[in-house]
Amino acid sequence: MNKTEREQLRHLVADFKRWSERAAGVRAWHHAVQNVAGSDEQNLRARSLLIDRAGESAWRVVPLGGDDAGVVRRLRERAYLPVTTPGDQALLRLLTDGVPRALADVAPALGVRRFFSGSEKKRTAEEAGEFLRRRHPMVVGGDGPRRLEQLGVFTAPVDQAEPGFGALLDPALHFDLLSGPNAPQPELLDRSAVDGLAEALSTIDRVVAGEASYRSAARDAGQQVRVADVQRILAEMPVDALKAATRERLRLGALTQAGIRTVQEVLVWDASLQTLPGIGETSARHVLGAAQTLWRTTYDEMPVRIDIGDRHPGTTELLRRLAEWDACRQTRGAAADLERAAELAPLRTAIGRRTTSHLLVIPTRTLAAAGLRESIQIVERRAELLRASSVSRRRKSLAADPWEDFLARPADYFAMLSELGFLTEDEDAVHGDLPEEIIKAVRDQALSGEHLTVSLRGYQSFAARFALVQRKVIIGDEMGLGKSVEALAVLAHLRSRGETRFLVICPAAVVTNWIREVGEKSKLRGHRVHGPDRDRAARAWVRDGGVAVTTYETLAWWGSALTEVRDLACVVVDEAHYIKNPEARRTIRTNNVIARCDRAILLTGTPLENRVDEFRNLASYVRPDLVVDATDLSPRTFRRQIAPAYLRRNQEDVLTELPELIEVEEWLPMSAADTSHYRAAVGRSNFMEMRQAAMLQGPRSAKVQRLIDIVREAEENERRVIVFSYFRDVLDLVARSLPGPVFGPLTGSVPASRRQQMVDDFSSAEHGAVLVAQIMAGGVGLNIQSASVVVLCEPQLKPTTEAQAVARAHRMGQVQSVQVHRLLSEDGVDQRIVELLAGKKRLFDDFARVSDMADSTPEAVDLSEAELVRQVVAAERQRLAERASAGS
The missing domain is CATH 3.40.50.300 (P-loop containing nucleotide triphosphate hydrolases)
Structure with missing residues (x-):
């Protein structure tokens, strides 16, 4: 290599040193920005809270405060890093990996040491020099130096004022906690949206704790009745039943010889069984295990029954405890709201931090972020009601004989037993024949009990939420299951959401019953738009809102005026089989109301009396899109076709306490x-x-x-x-x-x-x-x-x-x-x-x-x-x- 060649090589080396240092700085800068932002994301995830809805995770909530302002800036810095193309990545690898090795190899050929280098080093230096000579025009020709400068600066200014937390919702930040593009959108809540939640949760906790002793006493009394019933059954169950429980593997002759005739007697003997002649320790253990299995199975399947023909002291005590609990409790009808409060309890930690100024709400499934705000409002409203009622609440007097109160309102007592878990319900039967996706949506639906004054059974709550989710439905529950209460629960919920006017259309025979139901089981006001005072009642309903109860016949008089009411929130059609004939005038009048109302509930225990077409007609009033295909009338196809609009449960499936x-x-x-x-x-x-x-x-x-x-x-x-x-x-x-x-x-x-x-x-x-x-x-x-x-x-x-x-x-x-x-x-x-x-x-x-x-x-x-x-x-x-x- 002559002098001129060495001088040219020195100029190449100088360029490559400058570029290599710049490339190393760019790569280190990119890594630092990404690592810091990634660490921030991990910290936010670790701090975030998962909030459930109906037993499944629904929202991830990230509390944010003043300390997190820098997080948004660092996430923005990561987002504004220049995007490296494959060409950029190849250039950075060349300048930070290949070039430094070549510069080290070529150094001996450019200084005094070249005179003392051996042939091997000279050859290596020559190869390194040739490597740099070939790469230099490639870097320059590919505009490498300018690209290095571009890769070393943000693509947008980041040194302005600190961005707000709202920037976290910007998809350009690639914040890894946010859901995918098709998921419900996240939402940023200001601290003011949850300011009252901590106090509301504390209020509910205090009220629930105050009622807990009464509830616990009622549960203990029910438990004793249940155990006594199990013991009575097992006392009549012959020991031969143990063979069935163990697939004939037990020999029971020794028990018979000892005078043990029933499964209950086996349980009374307990460990002493092994002292009997002919029964060793192992046999005693197997016999006792089989008896305990029968006890557990009987217990699990044994609802608590109230037999008025056998006023057992234990049952009397249970009724007395239930009456005491009912007299003192303020949470009747609030089961759904209390469930929401329990689900929101993890938010105490987040809102307890003084520095928390915002909450980032990220849906984890199909529920919208607004659903969390709705839950918070429900809980705060419930706490307000509890605070108001607890200021001067006095326990109502209790009947000297609890059986009198039970016979006066047995449905209330059975609802309490159901709430305590003593009345078993078949969950599949509660859901009727509904598709799984609708069941899931119904479970997620809130149901406010603010304007309801009775407790709902589990199947009744499900029906009300089904009607809210599907908007226009037929509730075909078998007669006697409380369809009117299910409909009232829907109206009460809508009232808590600001709706004010509701309409019930029914036969004249049940107008009085509906007015009573509204007054006794809800806080809504009923208006009897039927009979001599119908005109006055109709005007009062239009002026004040509430539940107007009218008849199919009265619609002929009221129909034209009713069309002027623009804010009718829901119409309930009772005994809906009365409108099975689409040509009848009362059907036409009723269907006109259904068609222009956003929500409708048709109640009938007999949707089909003579012909399948009658049932099809009813379904067409609420969901005409579901019944257009009349080519296949097989039962399976028909039930599947109308499932989104039809819910039916039968007495034997959900009323386990119903007498024979x-x-x-x-x-x-x-x-x-x-x-x-x-x-x-x-x-x-x-x-x-x-x-x-x-x-x-x-x-x-x-x-x-x-x-x-x-x-x-x-x-x-x-x-x-x-x-x-x-x-x-x-x-x-x-x-x-x-x-x-x-x-x-x-x-x-x-x-x-x-x-x-x-x-x-x-x-x-x-x-x-x-x-x-x-x-x-x-x-x-x-x-x-x-x-x-x-x-x-x-x-x-x-x-x-x-x-x-x-x-x-x-x-x-x-x-x-x-x-x-x-x-x-x-x-x-x-x-x-x-x-x-x-x-x-x-x-x-x-x-x-x-x-x-x-x-x-x-x-x-x-x-x-x-x-x-x-x-x-x-x-x-x-x-x-x-x-x-x-x-x-």
Whole structure:
């Protein structure tokens, strides 16, 4: 290498040294900025709190304060670092890895040491020099020096005033705690949004703690009743049951020889079993283990029952403890709000820090960040209510006999037992036949109890939240489960959100009951827009808000004025099967209200009475998009199609405390007088007269004689009786024929307010009292739990009509077993009706009741009433003609 070459190489070396130092600085600067920002992210994550909603993580909350101002700046610095392209990365690797080695290798060839270097070093220096000569034009030609300067400065100014925490929401910061692009957006809350939360949580804690001793005492009393019931069952369970529990692996002869006959006796002996002849330590352990397994299984499946026929001291103590808890507690109806408070408890730490000025709310699943703000507001409102009620709260006086209070309001006691976990509910049954995604959304839905004054059962809370989530729905719960309370819970929740006007449309027979429900179970104001004062009530509702209760018929008068009400929050349509016919005027009027209201709840325990199309019509009023496909009417397809708008639960699934329903078909012969009247009716082809023939002969009728016996037995057993018939003549005759106090007949011509008064008078009457009711009037909407014997004088043309009538007595709050007596003539039209209507019941079970799918199509079992009448009359005429021929 000559002098000129060495001089050129020195210039290259100088350039590369400068560039290499610059590249090293750029790389170190990038790493430092990224590391500091990454450390800040880790610290924020470690400090963040996970807030649950319905048992699952819903939000990550990051408390932010003055100490965190630099974090935002450092995250911005990272975001404003120049982005290195693959070319930039290759340049930095060259200048920080390859070039420094080449500079070290070429140094011996440029100084005095070159005269003393060996051949190997000279060769290495030559190669290094050649490496630098080739790379230099590449760096210069690729604009490397200028690019190094660009990589060494931020792409935007960062030395301005400290940015606010709102900058954390900027996607450009690539803040790793924030969710992906399709997730709900995060939100920054100012400290003022949570200022009252800590005090609210403390208030709720104090109230709950104050009630805890009463609640605990009630729970302990319930536990003792439950254990006593288990012991009674096991005391009647033979020791042979232990074999079933262990798959026949136990030999129990030694127990029998020792006089041990029941599983409870095994548990009493406990460890002493091993002292018995023929039972060693191992056998005793296995026997005892099997007995304990049976005890646990029985205990887990044993709800606490209140048997008014066996007023056991333990049950009396339980009722007394429940009454004391109910008298002192301020949290009735607040279960959902208390759940929210428990979920928000982790925020105490965050808002307890003096430096916290903001909360960064990051959704961890589909819930929006605004949901956390809503939860905070719910808890703060609940605390306000508790503070207000605790200032001058006094315990109400308790009845000397807790059984009196229980019999006056059994549903309240059962709700408390449910709250304590003593009434088991099948969770799958609570959800009905809903898709999983809807179940999840319902669980996430808040339900404020601020304007509700009763406790909700778990299944009732689920129904209310389902209606809130889906907005327009059919609640088809079986009669007696409290659909009106479920609807009231929705209205009360909406009231807590600022809504003021709600409408209930129902049959005239239940207007009074609805007004009572509103007044007794909520803080809402009811307006009776029906009857002589309807005009005044309608004006008061428009002026003051509340719940307007009107009838299908009154809508004809009120409909045009109602269209002017623009802020109608929710319409409830009770006994919605009344609008199954889309051509009927009342259906058109009601559907007009549903269509222009944002929320609607159709209540009916019998969505399907005759034809699947009726059910389809109801569904189309709330969700027309779900029922457009009419090509496949298989039960499975139909239920899946309307699932988003339809919820049904059955009594046996969710009311474990409901007393037994005993149904008896009383097949009775026709008396000579009955037969004569019946033959004449058949000869005239008078179907309705044929149905009544076996009752209208008074004391000469076998049905009337049996009815009198049933009423006498009821009096002796301290029960009250409801007698249902479709026919006014039958009711009048029954009212004249029965001994003892008789109320009614309750018919469609009785004013709605008078119907409820009639029921109240009957409920307060002595045992043996009878309420005589037309099944189409008394079998709908009224609650008659005071009766526990139901008599049906003739089979009805719809199985749902009978089910509704029975449900007037066999419903939530009933404390006695309910006896249902169906009076049926064994030689007449009754038998034909029962046979032909069996298909209608199957149809309902397949399509409207959550059950296994049947193979039959609706066309195979459907019968219109006109067709049924034709078939029955024809069959009876032929049967009587054949009998007459055979007799001659």
